Amino acid sequence: MATRSARPKRATVHDVAVEAGVSRGTVSRYVNGERYVSASARDAIEAAIAKVGYVPNTAARNLVMQRTQAVGFIVHEPHSLFVEDPNIGEILLGANSRLSEADHQMAVLIVDSERDTDRVARYLSGGLVDGVIIVSARADDPITRVVERLHVPAAYVGHPPGAASTASFVVIDNRGAARAITERLAATGRRRIGMIAAALDRDSGADRLAGFREALGERFDETLVEPVPLYAYSSGRDGMRRLLERAPDLDGVFAASDAVAAGAIEALKAAGRRVPEDVGVVGFDDSAWARRTTPPLSTVRQPAAGLGAEAARLVLARLRGEEAPAETSLDCEVVWRESA
Amino acid sequence: MATRSARPKRATVHDVAVEAGVSRGTVSRYVNGERYVSASARDAIEAAIAKVGYVPNTAARNLVMQRTQAVGFIVHEPHSLFVEDPNIGEILLGANSRLSEADHQMAVLIVDSERDTDRVARYLSGGLVDGVIIVSARADDPITRVVERLHVPAAYVGHPPGAASTASFVVIDNRGAARAITERLAATGRRRIGMIAAALDRDSGADRLAGFREALGERFDETLVEPVPLYAYSSGRDGMRRLLERAPDLDGVFAASDAVAAGAIEALKAAGRRVPEDVGVVGFDDSAWARRTTPPLSTVRQPAAGLGAEAARLVLARLRGEEAPAETSLDCEVVWRESA
Structure with missing residues (x-):
């Protein structure tokens, strides 16, 4: 069996600058889409980027911008139910479609234990997502406390007792x-x-x-x-x-x-x-x-995909600094088949 | 309907320093777990952190450490199948359990279109995860090219044609x-x-x-x-x-x-x-x-949860800089019931 070693170093702005024969500042201006980069410098930088395999360090830029373009989707369910309940999948896909349209990446985070709660809290405090959608939270859920403490823009599917009204809630009756x-x-x-x-x-x-x-x-x-x-x-x-x-x-x-x-x-x-x-x-x-x-x-x-899509819409609105309704209710209908 | 405005500012090291009456450097040393912080300064800083609601900026620290303690789980499936196929859920939960034991956060990323591929590529290049597990990739999958270009430590469930042997593959026969x-x-x-x-x-x-x-x-x-x-x-x-x-x-x-x-x-x-x-x-x-x-x-x-757990184990090994086998094969068995 062949074995492989760990991750090579990523190319840096410095590598691009050396290869292109321009200053690091010029590479930075190019990467950040600023003006005042000559056509010849641009050509040299583009060739150098292709050659050294440079990828702009979005993490660093995110730190300045304080944006990751990512939204967490927190599912608080026992593991087994996550597989068994098709509703959660529908809500998830409804949210994913809406976030995708807005060019945001959804990251699904599964919470099933106290330990998971602590870890998700750390993940959120690390600024790895801009906002969160929370599904199936309990009354006085520890995740709810974490989201409130960190002031993460949030939308819930459902309205758990004990959740502060600083979030949006998408519910059915x-x-x-x-x-x-x-x-x-x-x-x-x-x-x-x-x-x-x-x-x-x-x-x-x-x-x-x-x-x-x-x-x-x-x-x-x-x-x-x-x-x-x-x-x-x-x-x-x-x-x-x-x-x-x-x-x-x-x-x-x-x-x-x-x-x-x-x-x-x-x-x-x-x-x-x-x-x-x-x-x-x-x-x-x-x-x-x-x-x-x-x-x-x-x-x-119940409009499962619609609940996810609406929660995504509300988080995106909050991220743009817009006002978002505290509670939105979607309609249900009785479907009569043969079991009664 | 009540409305709420966007996210308040997070407290900074500066806020803590002012509240505690110490320098920003002292707060930084405390937050980073360094020595040379007096007992009285530590008490003042802890009280100040609690008062102003400061959360250490893990994003900034991650940038230095180049670690997020997060691992992506990339599912390349049409949306509908993600809900319908219980295998994917089992693989996902197997991976989540193993990552959770190692105190890593799993972030599930769903790929269903060209657009999703581009966005996931951006997400990965942003350094928002340390490594990835990839499920159900196709031959010459664009995601595979992205992972290789960025040198992200990766483990696949399955072995898609065209994937470079710089990753690990967990397969069944x-x-x-x-x-x-x-x-x-x-x-x-x-x-x-x-x-x-x-x-x-x-x-x-x-x-x-x-x-x-x-x-x-x-x-x-x-x-x-x-x-x-x-x-x-x-x-x-x-x-x-x-x-x-x-x-x-x-x-x-x-x-x-x-x-x-x-x-x-x-x-x-x-x-x-x-x-x-x-x-x-x-x-x-x-x-x-x-x-x-x-x-x-x-x-x-087929040992679905086992496939996910093994892929997680291999990514974690790569993140620790250990050698990881290029291909691992898990056993299957025939289960005979009544349909034949």
């Missing part, structure tokens, strides 16, 4: 959408409707439960709510098993996300229940999961 | 694994075996086709190979439809990835074929797709 899908489920004649309520430590999770409760009004039964930690398939499957044990006569389920609903449908089938004949199931997201379940899932479509 | 799964499929008694051959512009795609061809030897029939562009569900579904039209008597299929296999199974079912009774189907990856298909997929397990 989780409560209203959860109310709408629950009412639609109830209208199919279901009488014992339960909920698999995920991620109650986040605004989205807590708001979806609140909407469910509002829709059922006096028919709301606390024993039919099964809290689970994550918006994940396994959370849905395990939660549904426990809920069925407690309430075998249940005939409707609102799962807090499509991945949760897919797990719930699996558990219902394993317990010999037919979907939708015996139990109607509805989800939330309209992610790729909704089209993978059998039968296809009735759910709420 | 795509050809051997494709041969093994095809032989296993043939051993079930199938006589007309086709292949949906994805991504022939990459080493992985071309090598899987070569292994398929080797396994069948004289029984190899070129008309039973259907080339498709991507390792994607839709590529598998559309490719299977075309292959079935051409060869309705086909009784076995090797799909170049699990997502491709899932699409192929869907198309076979839609055409009234039973899997595995009428047509045996095998995939490649053992990703989450393999457990979502009905019946569960027979496939090749």
Whole structure:
């Protein structure tokens, strides 16, 4: 097996100047796009740059300009969910497209532990990005405190409790959408409707439960709510098993996300229940999961890519020094298929 | 709607010095961890830092140290596939864990167009990362040229044709694994075996086709190979439809990835074929797709997280100036389930 050694030195302005036979100052003026560089000097410098393989030291220029043209995209999720949740990918790609149009580089940073939080804090304080987009932050999230302490221009997808209003927040009406899908489920004649309520430590999770409760009004039964930690398939499957044990006569389920609903449908089938004949199931997201379940899932479509794009737009506005709204809400709609 | 203005100024060394009543040089010595700072000065500086909210300018220090403690993870994929392919997520998380242990920040950079390539090149030349991990690069990929030109310490997952041996490559034996799964499929008694051959512009795609061809030897029939562009569900579904039209008597299929296999199974079912009774189907990856298909997929397990972790390990070794092997190969194994 062949082995290779480490990084060679990069060419410097000095190397270019020597090669071109001009002063370093002249090379600097050329590199920075300033005037007062003669045509002959320009030709010599361009030839020298090509020859020595010089790349302008943008890091040094960034230090003066205090700009990197990079925006961080911070995902605070357990590793496994980052792979499983198609919504995060859609939000990420929506943000990337918008930043790309504005010629900014997106750098995705994954936070999954206390240690990750400290490291991301160091990365942000190092000025390696100009601003950040934050997805799925918790109440009183340490990342939120870091961003506030460093005064990094920020936009959140969602609105975690405890985040200061110095940032922008792009949200959906989780409560209203959860109310709408629950009412639609109830209208199919279901009488014992339960909920698999995920991620109650986040605004989205807590708001979806609140909407469910509002829709059922006096028919709301606390024993039919099964809290689970994550918006994940396994959370849905395990939660549904426990809920069925407690309430075998249940005939409707609102799962807090499509991945949760897919797990719930699996558990219902394993317990010999037919979907939708015996139990109607509805989800939330309209992610790729909704089209993978059998039968296809009735759910709420949230504009995932739109949330990412809007968060990117707001960070870019802040970077230009423009005013940005504190909170922007995007619309959702009920998509009715065959699972209820 | 409340509005907020842009970023306030960060506190500087000067602010700390004024607050602490010491010189800027003393503050600098403290911040850089040097000796010759008296205990009383240290106390005053610490109190001043807390009061004015000073954060040491790591960007400036990085410029001197030429280190950011950050490593780029470049994914060259169409946007849609980034969300759909669970393998990329697994590779990414494997790399993130290893970098995290070494206290390095991973920054994921997505490349999907010419424009993205130019921007990533600028980002890399700006020194915003110390090294890079590159996934799913093509033959003569522009990103490869950029990385070589800038002499960025790099490790690839896969080994794209045209990449210089100044980088490290972490690979699997795509050809051997494709041969093994095809032989296993043939051993079930199938006589007309086709292949949906994805991504022939990459080493992985071309090598899987070569292994398929080797396994069948004289029984190899070129008309039973259907080339498709991507390792994607839709590529598998559309490719299977075309292959079935051409060869309705086909009784076995090797799909170049699990997502491709899932699409192929869907198309076979839609055409009234039973899997595995009428047509045996095998995939490649053992990703989450393999457990979502009905019946569960027979496939090749590739160590996706291990590939990412090994690539990270090699970049870190290069950053420490250690020798790193040019190519490392990780093992795969056939996983036999019910689809063939």
